[in-house]
Amino acid sequence: MSEYLGIALFFVVAGAIVATFxxxxxxxxxxxxxPPKLEPFECGKLPFAxxxxxxxxxxxxxxxxxxLFDVELVFLYPWAVVYRRLGALGLVEMVIFLGVLMVGxxxxxxxxxxxxx
Amino acid sequence: MTDLRVIAPELVLSVVAMGLVVVARHIRRARAAAxxxxxxxxxxxxxAVWLESSSSGFGGTVANxxxxxxxxxxFATTLALTALLSVRHxxxxxxxxxxxxxxxxxxxxxxxxxxxxxxxxxxxxGLELMTLCSYVLVGVxxxxxxSNEAAIKYFLLGSFASALLLxxxxxxxxxxxxxxxxAIASAVSSRNLGQEPLLLVGVALVAAGLAFxxxxxxxxxxxxxxxxxxxxxxxxxxxxxxxATGLAALIRVGLVAFAPEQRIWSALLLGLAVLSxxxxxxxxxxxxxxxRLLAYSSVAHAGYALLGLIPGTPDGASxxxxxxxxxxxxxxxAFGVVTGLGQRGEELAGYHGLAAVAPVRAALMLLFLxxxxxxxxxxxxxxxxxxxxxxxxxxxxxxxxxxxxxxxxSAFFYLRVAVLMYMTESQGLAPARFPAGVSAALAxxxxxxxxxxxxxxxxxxxxxxx
Numbered sequence: 001m002s003e004y005l006g007i008a009l010f011f012v013v014a015g016a017i018v019a020t021f022x023x024x025x026x027x028x029x030x031x032x033x034x035p036p037k038l039e040p041f042e043c044g045k046l047p048f049a050x051x052x053x054x055x056x057x058x059x060x061x062x063x064x065x066x067x068l069f070d071v072e073l074v075f076l077y078p079w080a081v082v083y084r085r086l087g088a089l090g091l092v093e094m095v096i097f098l099g100v101l102m103v104g105x106x107x108x109x110x111x112x113x114x115x116x117x
Numbered sequence: 118m119t120d121l122r123v124i125a126p127e128l129v130l131s132v133v134a135m136g137l138v139v140v141a142r143h144i145r146r147a148r149a150a151a152x153x154x155x156x157x158x159x160x161x162x163x164x165a166v167w168l169e170s171s172s173s174g175f176g177g178t179v180a181n182x183x184x185x186x187x188x189x190x191x192f193a194t195t196l197a198l199t200a201l202l203s204v205r206h207x208x209x210x211x212x213x214x215x216x217x218x219x220x221x222x223x224x225x226x227x228x229x230x231x232x233x234x235x236x237x238x239x240x241x242x243g244l245e246l247m248t249l250c251s252y253v254l255v256g257v258x259x260x261x262x263x264s265n266e267a268a269i270k271y272f273l274l275g276s277f278a279s280a281l282l283l284x285x286x287x288x289x290x291x292x293x294x295x296x297x298x299x300a301i302a303s304a305v306s307s308r309n310l311g312q313e314p315l316l317l318v319g320v321a322l323v324a325a326g327l328a329f330x331x332x333x334x335x336x337x338x339x340x341x342x343x344x345x346x347x348x349x350x351x352x353x354x355x356x357x358x359x360x361a362t363g364l365a366a367l368i369r370v371g372l373v374a375f376a377p378e379q380r381i382w383s384a385l386l387l388g389l390a391v392l393s394x395x396x397x398x399x400x401x402x403x404x405x406x407x408x409r410l411l412a413y414s415s416v417a418h419a420g421y422a423l424l425g426l427i428p429g430t431p432d433g434a435s436x437x438x439x440x441x442x443x444x445x446x447x448x449x450x451a452f453g454v455v456t457g458l459g460q461r462g463e464e465l466a467g468y469h470g471l472a473a474v475a476p477v478r479a480a481l482m483l484l485f486l487x488x489x490x491x492x493x494x495x496x497x498x499x500x501x502x503x504x505x506x507x508x509x510x511x512x513x514x515x516x517x518x519x520x521x522x523x524x525x526x527s528a529f530f531y532l533r534v535a536v537l538m539y540m541t542e543s544q545g546l547a548p549a550r551f552p553a554g555v556s557a558a559l560a561x562x563x564x565x566x567x568x569x570x571x572x573x574x575x576x577x578x579x580x581x582x583x
């Protein structure tokens with residue numbers, strides 16, 4: 001456990017310094033609140049959109065399709081490493097696996113997930 | 118190839134499901150998709166029972182003993198009956214039938230895999246396949262806000278429960294170095310890990326994750342909202358299938374993997390059973406929506422079913438297996454009547470004077486309600502008697518008395534529906550005729566309940582615990 005002592009100390013000291021500065025600023029700092037100071041950005045312009053912005057719902061489909069191919073790759077890499085030792089059966093099994101994934105891809109395609117309109 | 122034979126029912130269902138996914142956009146009529154599902158379910162049941170194969174496959178991770186076959190048949194029947202119930206419903210709610218039926222098939226595949234898993238990770242895989250499909254099935258009526266709300270609630274609580282189960286699996290693996298059920302048991306007894314606190318935490322977390330699937334208190338909060346928001350056939354599927362899956366997993370995990378931990382396992386199940394019976398029964402009394410009432414009744418029934426697992430004996434487990442089977446048909450029948458009556462069937466007020474305008478349907482509902490209460494000529498009595506008897510034989514007299522008391526209270530809210538049907542003035546017109554699919558499903562459920570009640574020993578040959 002002793003090797004973690006340094007990290008623990010680091011966290012404690014860092015937390016203490018941050019807490020000190022926040023406390024000092026709130027105790028010593030002058031407080032003259034005015035409406036512009038309470039805005040999210042003190043730049044004089046009114047914010048007119050949420051900070052995160054809005055995302056088109058179409059990206060959700062793209063993300064889902066990404067996961068499909070992501071999963072495929074996760075399994076293809078280790079399979080490729082031991083490909084020679086698996087022999088013909090390994091190839092057949094991987095083709096079946098890809099076929100199952102392609103069923104999902106075909107479904108998405110068939111229902112127009114790839115049309116950006 | 119022998120390995121593939123072990124999971125033949127699962128293969129049948131998943132191949133049909135993928136076929137449905139491919140042609141989903143071109144299926145317009147729910148009847149075509151539903152008949153595919155019924156045929157697939159029948160093939161799966163037949164292959165589960167009659168296909169000769171070894172007693173386990175995939176290196177001992179998937180069991181193929183009589184308990185696995187028993188639950189395969191149960192899940193295949195649940196699937197077929199749900200498909201029959203949902204035909205008219207899909208058209209009425211404008212739910213795409215191909216996708217709906219594919220999800221039903223895949224959820225059942227998960228149930229079957231979980232029912233025959235002899236290893237914690239295969240069990241987790243099966244349970245996840247079932248619940249992921251169930252989330253979508255609950256929210257499949259996209260036009261209805263209540264359906265979406267139910268799906269979100271179910272998803273959030275369900276993923277939390279999955280995480281608990283996974284933590285439990287992780288801790289168990291960490292302490293025993295094994296995920297196969299038999300290897301866990303032998304590691305615990307040979308290395309004398311019985312009192313290790315981390316292993317006890319792991320056992321408790323696994324029990325909690327599985328208790329969520331059977332909706333036992335305090336892991337029941339999802340059930341009323343999910344059942345109410347989901348369409349009635351989906352609610353029937355969840356209450357019959359999800360509960361049987363959880364019980365199958367609890368039986369196998371409790372009898373095989375955590376057999377050396379019998380004391381803590383019994384204590385956990387005892388707590389779950391007592392809480393479920395009391396809270397499920399008491400809250401059901403005040404419900405006015407029939408789906409919510411059946412949801413709380415399913416919570417209480419989870420408690421009764423757990424009674425058989427508390428002693429940790431094969432006889433008790435066999436009683437619980439019978440209970441899972443009988444409960445599936447009772448709840449499918451009751452939800453089937455709700456489905457057939459449509460909007461009118463959702464609220465208790467819709468049952469005023471039903472016997473005068475639709476005597477056969479009222480009689481069927483009465484049969485299912487009597488069976489849910491546990492009144493003698495029905496299978497519900499036989500099943501409940503068996504689980505209470507196993508608790509008494511193991512010396513849990515107080516719990517058995519409590520179960521009988523809860524049954525007496527539950528008669529109030531079940532038979533209140535019967536009183537409304539038979540002893541009040543009819544309001545409005547007779548409901549429309551039941552669709553053919555619903556009638557067929559109700560006939561199957563009713564005959565199982567009557568025959569099971571008349572020949573109580575007929576289950577005994579089938580319910581052989583692992």
